[in-house]
Amino acid sequence: MTKVLLVEDQKMAREYMAGRIADSGRYVIAAALANAAFAEMACMREKIDLVLMDICTEHDESGFTAAAQIRKHWPHIRIIMITSMADCSFLDKARKAGADSFWYKELDQDDLLNVMDRTMRGESVWPAGTPAVQLGNAVSCEFTEKEIEVLRYLADALSYAEIADRMGVSVPAVRFHISNMLQKTGYTSKNKLAIDAINKRLIIPGF
């Protein structure tokens, strides 16, 4: 049977998923963790075949970091990133961390088992894209990469100068991106834009 390491910070969700996975009869839960940082130790302790890795876990430990560590030391372990956040950078970051598949939590649990089966067969299962999020008059996919990057810094409550500094561009360039986003969404203030982006989980600060 395939040994599964489940990382999910929500106890309820963790238990529910663990139950469903165990019920399938094809998988056995080797460990269920709330904190992604413990995943490495769990892999050291016993032979794991498949990791279901939540992205935002307890104590703000990132699932990406943990996934990258596992990929580095145990290249044979299959990794499926799971999340319910519509953050559009997550797909890219998951690829960079070396994940095999990616699954959005909101969907049906049977779907998860399907993704697990396919991943174990050597397939890479990825959603077509980030779920589109409506921000004012715009849909999230209308934003350019640069705009999303600016939005990410805005959500961290950085000033124009700080954003320009981190992106290595000028302050007017930052203003330009923001005014473009305001124009697309029809919002009157950048704070409203940032708050809406966070509320709709287009941006998850800190990950």
Next chain:
Amino acid sequence: MIFTEEAAKAAAAVLLLCILVMWTVLLTLKIRRGGHLRTLIMDSVLFVSGLLFLSVLAEEIPENGKPLPFPAVCAVSVLLCVTLVISYWREKAKTSQMLNAFSVKEAIDDLPDGAAFFDINGVLVLCNHVMYRLAHVICGGSLKSLKLLEESCRKPAAGSGVKRISPKRMSFLFPDGTVWYFSREDICDRDGRKYTQVTASNVTELYEKKQELLNVNQELSDVSKRMRTMVRNVTAIAREEEILAMKMRVHDEIGSSALATRRLLVQLRPMEEAGSVIEMWRKSVSLLCRDSETKEEGSQLMQLMEQAREIGLDVHLNGKLPDDRDAAYIITAALRECATNAVRHAEAAELYAALSQDDGVVTAVITNDGKAPESKISEGGGLTNLRSRIERAGGTMHIQSVPDFSVTITLPLKKEVTA
């Protein structure tokens, strides 16, 4: 018309006096204008000789030995007066266009800013109204020398009510609410004489705008602080939503099990169907049981020690984790990183951590009993992440590779301890 001789003489004297006064005024104007001495002397000689000629005419007439009739003397005198008045106006018009000491003083008096000039010895040469007024307030007396002004600027006179508002710049808030910026500059005139120019600029509006900006910035930083808090909460809210969705799902499953049971009983379905309903119940109940059976997760440290033991490593803590939860968690994270490294690279069986707290800073020294690294350790993904986490919290991390591997961490503790 008949005039008595006395009356005529008195009138003539008054007229002469008038002429004399006007001439003096005219002469003064010319001097102010900076006219040449030679022309001034010539003008004076001409005037005096004209007067003498007039008085001679008034005394006797060469033809009939009689003096010129009084009206004639009057007419000549009035003519002289008119000429004088005209030349006075012309002179005045010229003076107003000319540059001289008086016009300079008049001009700088009109300046909205304060200006004063001192010679090479620091003695006041020129000072306008505004500067005079300001100096009077700041020095607590009249402005005499540059030294006095400079001393007063460094330390305004006691009781003057003047407050210096910037430690770097010579800006002062005066009791009337205005703000002045003093600056000095060494200047040279055309002839190479050195002067010191002191100017005071009215920067009240600038100061008020700056105060306004400070207030707005404060407001902005409050807003951004609130936003940061909100941002932190958003993730928590998102998680809560997830739990709720999960709870609803469990609720639904129990509900549908109940419905299926009811259908089974009410509609007297064949007993073969009972098997699937029982299976439904089994699943739902097992979910509920699992949930209530799950033990409360211990502290992160306990979890770490337990997990480390399972990979064959004993963690020994000498000292106490700080009450500051964030710092305690970072130290636990460091222990975790060191634990995996110790097992992986050093094949260690024991991990030691010495913790000490001093003056709001916690220091942790982490070592192990494994084999020492062969060369200097290069920081990989795990240690780099740890370092950035520690540095974000304002702490430091030092890694020693030889002779024995050790990691030393210092972290500042929050003043208000969140127990």
